[in-house]
Amino acid sequence: MEENKSYREKIAGAFHGMGNNVKDKFKEFNSLSRDDKRKKIVDTLLNNAMFIMIILAVIVIAIMKPRFLSTASVINIISLTAARLPIALGIAGAIVLTGTDISAGRAVGLTACITAAFLQSAGYSSKIFPGLDPLPIPVVILAVVLVGAAIGFVNGFFVAKFKLHPFIVTLSTQLIIYGLILLFLQIGSNGGQTLSGLDGKYLDFIAGPLFKVGGIAIPKYVLYSVILTAVMWVIWNKTTFGKNMFAVGSNEEAANVSGVNVFLTVIGVFVLAGIMYAITGFIEGARIGSAASYTGLNYESDAIAACVIGGVSFVGGTGKIGGIVIGVLLLQIIFVGLNFLSVDQNLLYIIKGLIILLACAIDMRKYLARK
Amino acid sequence: MKKIICLLLVIASLLFCLTSCGGKGEGEISVFYYTYSDTYISTVRSSIDKMLKTAGLDYNNYDANSNQTTQTEQIDTAIAKGSRLLIVNIVDTGSDDAAKTVIGKARAADIPVIFFNRSVSEEVVSSYDKCVFVGTDYEMAGHMQGELIGNYILKNYANYDLNGDGKISYVMFKGEQGNAEAEARTKFGALDANKILTDAGKAGLVFYDSKNTGKYLVDQGGNWSAQAANDYMKTILSAHSEKGGNMVELVIANNDEMALGAISALQEVGYNKSGGKTIPVFGIDATEGAVSKIKDGSMAGTIKQDALGMADVIVKVAQNMLSAKSHFDTIDKDNVVGNWRVNIPYAPYTQDAADNNEK
Numbered sequence: 208m209e210e211n212k213s214y215r216e217k218i219a220g221a222f223h224g225m226g227n228n229v230k231d232k233f234k235e236f237n238s239l240s241r242d243d244k245r246k247k248i249v250d251t252l253l254n255n256a257m258f259i260m261i262i263l264a265v266i267v268i269a270i271m272k273p274r275f276l277s278t279a280s281v282i283n284i285i286s287l288t289a290a291r292l293p294i295a296l297g298i299a300g301a302i303v304l305t306g307t308d309i310s311a312g313r314a315v316g317l318t319a320c321i322t323a324a325f326l327q328s329a330g331y332s333s334k335i336f337p338g339l340d341p342l343p344i345p346v347v348i349l350a351v352v353l354v355g356a357a358i359g360f361v362n363g364f365f366v367a368k369f370k371l372h373p374f375i376v377t378l379s380t381q382l383i384i385y386g387l388i389l390l391f392l393q394i395g396s397n398g399g400q401t402l403s404g405l406d407g408k409y410l411d412f413i414a415g416p417l418f419k420v421g422g423i424a425i426p427k428y429v430l431y432s433v434i435l436t437a438v439m440w441v442i443w444n445k446t447t448f449g450k451n452m453f454a455v456g457s458n459e460e461a462a463n464v465s466g467v468n469v470f471l472t473v474i475g476v477f478v479l480a481g482i483m484y485a486i487t488g489f490i491e492g493a494r495i496g497s498a499a500s501y502t503g504l505n506y507e508s509d510a511i512a513a514c515v516i517g518g519v520s521f522v523g524g525t526g527k528i529g530g531i532v533i534g535v536l537l538l539q540i541i542f543v544g545l546n547f548l549s550v551d552q553n554l555l556y557i558i559k560g561l562i563i564l565l566a567c568a569i570d571m572r573k574y575l576a577r578k
Numbered sequence: 579m580k581k582i583i584c585l586l587l588v589i590a591s592l593l594f595c596l597t598s599c600g601g602k603g604e605g606e607i608s609v610f611y612y613t614y615s616d617t618y619i620s621t622v623r624s625s626i627d628k629m630l631k632t633a634g635l636d637y638n639n640y641d642a643n644s645n646q647t648t649q650t651e652q653i654d655t656a657i658a659k660g661s662r663l664l665i666v667n668i669v670d671t672g673s674d675d676a677a678k679t680v681i682g683k684a685r686a687a688d689i690p691v692i693f694f695n696r697s698v699s700e701e702v703v704s705s706y707d708k709c710v711f712v713g714t715d716y717e718m719a720g721h722m723q724g725e726l727i728g729n730y731i732l733k734n735y736a737n738y739d740l741n742g743d744g745k746i747s748y749v750m751f752k753g754e755q756g757n758a759e760a761e762a763r764t765k766f767g768a769l770d771a772n773k774i775l776t777d778a779g780k781a782g783l784v785f786y787d788s789k790n791t792g793k794y795l796v797d798q799g800g801n802w803s804a805q806a807a808n809d810y811m812k813t814i815l816s817a818h819s820e821k822g823g824n825m826v827e828l829v830i831a832n833n834d835e836m837a838l839g840a841i842s843a844l845q846e847v848g849y850n851k852s853g854g855k856t857i858p859v860f861g862i863d864a865t866e867g868a869v870s871k872i873k874d875g876s877m878a879g880t881i882k883q884d885a886l887g888m889a890d891v892i893v894k895v896a897q898n899m900l901s902a903k904s905h906f907d908t909i910d911k912d913n914v915v916g917n918w919r920v921n922i923p924y925a926p927y928t929q930d931a932a933d934n935n936e937k
Contacts, residue, residue, distance in 0.1 A: 272659070280658040287651060333673075399755045401672035495647050497675045501800070504645060546655045549606060549638040552614065 256569050257516055261537045268544040275547050278421040285425070287539045289432035290487075290494055292532065295510040296439045297483025299531050300476040302514050303456040305523030306366065306373030308477070311484050311510060313384040314358045315503030318351040318488025320391055322409075323402035323498035325350065331404030335395040341406035351485040358384065359481020363474035388500050403497035413493035428490045435486065440528040442479070452476055457524025512559075513538045516566040522574050538562075607637040607896060608656035609665040610649055612696060614641040616802065617835055618863045618883060619667060619695065625889030626665075633897065644801065646670040653680055657687045663896055664691045671696050672756040681706045690899040694892055697758050703918045710905050711919040712891050714883060719862050719924050720763035722881045724770025726926045727830060727860055730878060731771070732778050738858060741823045746775075747786045748828035749814060751836040752794040753802030760802070763832045763862060764794050771830075786818065786826045797836070804839030807831060811843035819847075820855075829859040834868035834880055837861030841876055850876040864927045872929055879928035888922045895920070 239247060252259065268275045294311055301308040324335035325342045358380065365376045392399050413431075416424030443449040451472045454462035463469050487506070492498045517534025519526030541562065545555055609626060611619055623639065630637045640656070642649035646669040653664065664684055670676035677698040684691045690708035703711045731738055731746060739746055750768060753760040772782035785793040797806035811829070818824045829844075831837035837859050844850045849857050852875065861868050864882035871877035891909060898907045906914050913921050925931075 274658070274660050277658070283654050283658040287654075401670050401675070401756065403673035403675035405675075491647070495650055495676075496679045497646070497670065497673055499646070499670060499672060501645055501669075502647065543655050543658075546638070546640070546652065547659050552639050552641040555641075 253569060253572065257537065257566055261540060264544055265540060268547055272547045275544060279423050280543070280547075282420065282423050282425055284536070284539050284543050286429060287543070288532075288536045289426075289429040290490065291506075291509060291513070291535050291539070292432045293435050293483045293490070294487040294506055295513045295531050295535050296435060296528070297480035297487075298507060298510045299514045299519045299526055299528075300452060300480050301373055302511065302519045302521060303452055303523060303526050304373075304473060304476055305456060305521065307511060307521075308362065308373060308377045308480055309507050310358065310362060310377040310381040310384060311480070312503040312506035312508075313381045313388065314355060314481060314484035315488040315491060315506050316498070316500070317358075317384050317388050317391070317503075318355055318485040319491040319498040319502045320388055320402055320488075320500075321354060322347055322351055322489045323405060323492040324391070324394075326406045326409040326492070327402065328404050328406050333395075333397050333400055334404075335391070335397050335402065337395050341409065344409060344412055347409075348486075348489060351489050352482050355481040355483070355485025355488070356478050357481070358484070359478040360474060362481070363477030366477065367470045367473035385500075392500055399500070401497050401499040402492075405493060405496065410493045410496070413490050426494070428494060431486070431490065435483070436528060436532060439483075443528055448472065448475055453524050509538065510535075512563045512566070515563065515570060518570070520570050520574070521567075522571070605636065605660060605662045606656075607635055607663045607665065607900075608640065608653070608659075608661040609637055610640045610642060610652060610656075610667060612642050612649070612667045612669045613644045613801070615644075617865050617867070618833065618885060621865065621885040622695065622889050622892075625886050626892060629889055629893040630896075633893065635896075635900075642669050644669060644799075646676050650676070650679060653683055657683055657689070661687075662689055663900060664689060665892060665896060666691060666693050667695050668693060668698060669696070671698075671758055674699055674702050677702045678705075681709060684708070692892060692895055692899070694888065700916070700918055704916075708899065709918075710895055710899075712888060712895060713919065713921065714888075714924060715921050716759045717762045717766060718921075719759070719881050719883070720766030721770050722924050722926055723763065723767045723830070723860060723862055724772075725774065726879050726881065726928070727767065727771040727828070727858075728774025730858060730860075730928070731828065732774060732780070735780060738827050740820055740825050740827050740855075743823075745781045745784045746827045747824070748783045748830055749786050749811070749826050749840075750794040751807045751810065751829070751831040751840065752796040753832035753836060754800040755796050757800070760796075760832050767830045767832075767860075768793065783828065786814065786824070802833045802835055804835045804842075807836035807839035808843050809839075811840040812846070815843060815847050825857075827857065829857060831859070831861045834861035834863040834865045837877060837880070838867050838871065841871060845876070852876075869927070872927065875929065879926060882925045882927045884922050884924075891920050891922060 236244065236247065274280055294315060298308050298311050325339070325347045327334050327341065329340050362373070362376055362380055365371050366373050389399070392402070413428050414426045417427045417430050418425060443452070451462065451467045454465070454467050455469050455472050459469055488503065491502060495502070513534035514526070514531055515521070515534070516537055517530035517532070519531060545558060550558070607630065611623060614620065627639070638656070640649070640652040642652065649669050653666070656664065664680070666680055668677055668680065677693065681691060681702065685706055691706065692710050692712060693703065694712040697713055697716050698711050703709050748768070750764055752764045768783055776782050795810045797803055799806065814826060818826055829837065829840045831840060838861070841850050841859050844857055844859070848854055850859070856875065858878035860879050861877070862881040862883065864880045868877060868880045872879065894908055895905055898905055905917070906920065909920055913923065915921055
């Protein structure tokens with residue numbers, strides 16, 4: 208009886224507390240002077256400006272083009288988001304370290320070409336490895352993951368060891384990887400051509416239907432993207448490595464002093480990013496049905512933009528996996544939406560640029576205000 | 579308060595832009611271009627735009643920016659949007675798979691497809707009854723260019739043989755690796771010119787760099803760009819000159835853009851200007867820039883790709899497809915090949931042709 212009572216009290220207290228919390232906030236808000244009140248509202252609006260804009264955009268687009276919210280269109284947006292998510296998840300780590308990675312797109316290209324080369328159907332006429340039957344899928348995944356990790360290691364090593372800015376390191380590796388792609392495509396009877404004639408099993412493994420909604424298939428790579436997101440969430444939030452990454456990102460000196468191995472953390476972040484690019488490349492080959500020298504070109508720019516929109520700041524040390532997912536999704540909603548509205552393609556580039564600029568400016572505003 | 583006004587203005591302008599740019603949307607004709615930065619394709623694009631507008635058809639253009647992935651995704655979006663006809667200038671001509679994918683998507687949505695300009699094989703086009711290819715006989719431009727060059731040089735051989743060694747040394751600029759059109763132009767541009775020269779008892783053309791066994795310099799970016807040809811030409815001119823007796827005596831380019839790039843490099847060192855010596859430069863496409871260079875004598879000749887003619891055929895076929903007429907209704911029968919493609923004829927274009935046009 209006693210226990211029961213105390214339990215009830217606790218619950219009541221908790222509810223009371225919750226009510227108080229909202230009330231307190233309201234009271235706090237009311238107690239502010241007129242100017243402060245206005246400032247608070249403006250801040251809240253500005254801090255969520257991207258979301259507000261996107262919600263408005265979706266509403267406007269959906270009113271003008273109801274098909275925008277049809278099953279086919281929504282699945283199209285989800286698939287596009289899923290395809291771009293892994294690379295953004297990888298690049299986000301580099302941004303958390305106040306760096307960047309512009310070799311990401313080419314890394315995707317190289318791994319896509321390698322994947323395609325090992326998984327061309329047996330009888331296809333122009334092949335990198337003539338006479339080679341398609342290898343088992345897990346072997347190919349392992350191979351490209353190793354290649355991706357190697358690229359990441361090189362990036363991370365030069366950043367960590369020589370304190371070079373990641374921009375310049377990855378600019379160099381970007382060129383090197385492109386050269387490797389071109390050389391690779393010349394091997395065998397291929398002669399620089401697009402790699403196609405991919406094995407049916409591989410195509411099905413990536414682009415086959417996961418399940419159908421209203422007769423429209425959701426491709427399997429959406430599931431892989433979800434899994435990768437979950438894995439990255441665990442790494443970022445539940446491991447020492449993840450915590451070290453944020454520590455190094457917000458203050459390298461302090462992290463070093465408090466016993467974090469900065470060298471290994473930086474390399475680890477880039478290796479992890481490389482693995483993500485490799486998986487993107489692995490998915491990319493089958494998603495498009497072929498791989499060529501241009502595959503992956505400029506993928507990093509969309510990924511970086513998505514990260515910034517999702518709140519991964521170039522100031523370093525901040526960012527959430529959920530934010531990245533939202534960033535990628537929002538960017539896709541905008542692009543698909545603009546296509547739905549038949550916006551002139553020339554203007555699309557301008558709008559894209561403005562959105563990124565605006566997002567960055569709003570993001571930096573938070574830090575300027577704090578100082 | 580200023581900030582919030584600022585933000586509201588941005589939102590408002592964005593929304594205004596969104597709403598003002600939005601056309602009638604439903605059931606648009608979707609036109610996909612491999613890149614907006616190709617001059618010739620831009621000429622076709624502005625003609626198609628005009629014709630579709632005049633015909634009162636709702637359309638939307640997409641720029642793939644030389645990336646098949648982008649284009650494939652744009653096609654997905656257009657179909658999700660409810661497009662009723664796809665007009666596709668495919669990016670990837672290196673294999674059939676990209677075009678097959680497009681046809682697969684169109685078939686699933688039951689809408690017709692017109693491929694144009696960048697070649698798609700008969701096998702792929704014929705696999706879908708609502709599919710047509712509008713292009714040019716991709717080997718013909720190369721053949722015509724070779725013939726034009728051969729006759730041009732032959733008329734005044736001694737004049738062009740700057741070092742008097744009885745041979746014409748040339749450079750060939752290739753637009754893109756693995757593109758069937760670029761391959762054919764590179765091959766026949768030199769081969770056919772050679773044939774005419776050797777038939778007339780002269781020595782054939784000699785590539786300026788004997789170590790280059792491929793006998794061409796290719797735009798590494800695959801963009802058929804003036805910039806790539808200009809870079810190459812500058813490098814060549816830094817090592818080859820009349821003084822050294824190893825000057826390049828002829829420039830052949832896969833398209834006019836590259837020809838113009840080479841001309842500006844030549845002009846920097848004093849060639850191809852009025853009053854000076856002129857190295858004959860040949861292109862293909864007859865773009866505005868090339869035509870004006872041919873008129874002022876700094877370019878020797880080009881092969882006219884009829885942009886207007888191509889746009890006209892595309893729009894006619896599109897209208898036929900939408901009104902369920904036979905695909906090739908009102909199209910010149912001479913240009914129709916089988917029941918799958920229309921060829922837009924080429925024509926050589928030199929100063930003589932320019933003069934005739936003036937008259």
